[in-house]
Amino acid sequence: MATIKIPPVLRPSxxxxxxxxxxxxxxxxxxxxxxxxxxxxQSQLFGADGQLNRYVNVYLNDEDVRVLDGLGTTVAxxxxxxxxxxxxGG
Amino acid sequence: MSPSGAEVIRQIKSxxxxxxxxxxxxxxxxxxxxxxxxxxxxxxxxxxxxxxxGAKHVPRxxxxxxxxxxxxxxxxxxxxxxxxxxxxxxxxxxxxxxxxYENVESMTGGITLWKDRGYDVEVPQxxxxxxxxxxxxxxxxPEIGLEGQTKLLQAKVLLxxxxxxxxxxxxxxxAAGVGTLGIVDDDEVDLSNLQRQVIHTTEGIGTxxxxxxxxxxxxxxxxxxxxxxxxxxxxxxxxxIIDGYDVIVDGVDNFPTRYLLNDATVRLDIxxxxxxxxxxxxxxxxxxxxxxxxxxxxxxxxxxxxxxxxCGANGVLGVLPGTMGLLQATEVVKLVTGAGEPLxxxxxxxxxxxxxxxxxKVRRDPECPVCSKDPSEISDEEMGVFPDxxxxxxxxx
Numbered sequence: 001m002a003t004i005k006i007p008p009v010l011r012p013s014x015x016x017x018x019x020x021x022x023x024x025x026x027x028x029x030x031x032x033x034x035x036x037x038x039x040x041x042q043s044q045l046f047g048a049d050g051q052l053n054r055y056v057n058v059y060l061n062d063e064d065v066r067v068l069d070g071l072g073t074t075v076a077x078x079x080x081x082x083x084x085x086x087x088x089g090g
Numbered sequence: 091m092s093p094s095g096a097e098v099i100r101q102i103k104s105x106x107x108x109x110x111x112x113x114x115x116x117x118x119x120x121x122x123x124x125x126x127x128x129x130x131x132x133x134x135x136x137x138x139x140x141x142x143x144g145a146k147h148v149p150r151x152x153x154x155x156x157x158x159x160x161x162x163x164x165x166x167x168x169x170x171x172x173x174x175x176x177x178x179x180x181x182x183x184x185x186x187x188x189x190x191y192e193n194v195e196s197m198t199g200g201i202t203l204w205k206d207r208g209y210d211v212e213v214p215q216x217x218x219x220x221x222x223x224x225x226x227x228x229x230x231x232p233e234i235g236l237e238g239q240t241k242l243l244q245a246k247v248l249l250x251x252x253x254x255x256x257x258x259x260x261x262x263x264x265a266a267g268v269g270t271l272g273i274v275d276d277d278e279v280d281l282s283n284l285q286r287q288v289i290h291t292t293e294g295i296g297t298x299x300x301x302x303x304x305x306x307x308x309x310x311x312x313x314x315x316x317x318x319x320x321x322x323x324x325x326x327x328x329x330x331i332i333d334g335y336d337v338i339v340d341g342v343d344n345f346p347t348r349y350l351l352n353d354a355t356v357r358l359d360i361x362x363x364x365x366x367x368x369x370x371x372x373x374x375x376x377x378x379x380x381x382x383x384x385x386x387x388x389x390x391x392x393x394x395x396x397x398x399x400x401c402g403a404n405g406v407l408g409v410l411p412g413t414m415g416l417l418q419a420t421e422v423v424k425l426v427t428g429a430g431e432p433l434x435x436x437x438x439x440x441x442x443x444x445x446x447x448x449x450x451k452v453r454r455d456p457e458c459p460v461c462s463k464d465p466s467e468i469s470d471e472e473m474g475v476f477p478d479x480x481x482x483x484x485x486x487x
Contacts, residue, residue, distance in 0.1 A: 056393075
């Protein structure tokens with residue numbers, strides 16, 4: 001299982017949690033598992049084409065998955081995924 | 091019979107290595123990595139009257155307590171100098187015999203001979219007596235010192251917004267002695283601002299934020315020149331307003347301005363210390379054009395409105411912009427003085443309820459539509475034209 005850190009704007013979609021657990025061997029599978037557990041996150045994370053929305057950054061531990069293998073990036077047990085949309089509050 | 095002072099100095103000089111100014115000048119300019127650290131061991135007034143460029147100042151009276159801050163590595167080549175070569179010889183003897191420095195030399199003839207030979211001397215801007223007192227705690231920190239304080243006094247920093255983030259940033263940068271603080275804000279002080287926008291007061295309700303901020307800054311530090319822009323940053327004024335500033339502090343509350351600012355600062359090569367806040371969460375990074383990623387490398391497109399609520403809609407912990415704004419102010423001081431490692435290529439997340447910090451890597455996007463271009467290769471026509479960000483970001487509000 002991987003730990004997923006949930007940003008403030010997505011917390012209402014996961015029952016208010018800051019972190020949730022989800023399983024899978026790669027980033028895509030883990031995020032789909034998250035979307036199955038919490039269906040409200042599906043459209044926030046993924047576009048109609050099944051790809052990750054461009055405005056959602058996902059980090060495996062501290063590295064952006066865009067510079068790794070994207071949704072195909074291997075996730076090991078105990079890894080942390082950080083979901084990060086931009087914020088503009090000031 | 092006890093030896094004379096002159097005799098002691100002669101004896102000590104025979105026990106240490108001395109080096110001619112011509113060798114020091116050669117070593118300083120050869121750039122081959124074996125450059126010695128130059129230490130000026132004279133008193134503060136002598137240092138202020140002029141010193142060798144690139145030298146560090148460790149007065150002989152503080153030698154033992156401060157040398158490790160200036161030269162932590164005892165195998166590093168160190169050249170000491172004073173006015174004529176006597177005090178530096180005594181100091182070299184101390185470093186070599188008592189403190190285990192392995193590669194210490196004293197410069198023959200001191201800065202007097204150095205000047206006679208026509209080598210460069212740097213005369214630092216001197217501080218008034220009052221400034222010495224006001225900034226004394228900075229002057230004591232080796233990473234800032236007189237050189238850093240002088241840079242702060244000469245620095246021009248632009249604050250976008252005198253709101254939640256801009257308030258604490260402005261107060262502390264003013265206190266730190268940043269010479270010019272520009273403030274861009276078209277808003278007036280509102281009662282609901284005062285829970286977090288600490289530069290404004292109850293008395294100031296209804297007055298322009300730039301005026302209210304100017305009053306607070308003047309009360310803290312008369313050294314600071316405040317430049318007010320009571321306007322909203324947009325495509326028509328951004329290039330004119332930001333040109334000439336050394337660092338920009340982004341604390342704006344909307345995406346269109348953040349993207350607009352990014353593109354303009356990449357074109358003008360101005361670093362941006364950027365923070366954003368919502369609820370109990372904050373984000374912070376430094377976007378230094380071409381040295382690191384830009385805002386578009388991190389966030390290629392803004393999120394849709396439902397994923398980008400504002401503090402006005404969702405609320406924010408009043409203390410949070412204080413925390414994030416002061417982290418911004420810290421990064422500004424680091425950029426201006428050159429101290430430490432700025433938060434370039436890194437994104438810091440702060441979650442106040444859990445009291446956790448998370449650091450993420452931010453990479454330059456080789457296909458970034460803005461910072462992958464060489465600004466000099468952008469034509470005049472392109473330089474003057476901004477895409478319609480308002481429409482582009484309309485959904486994000």
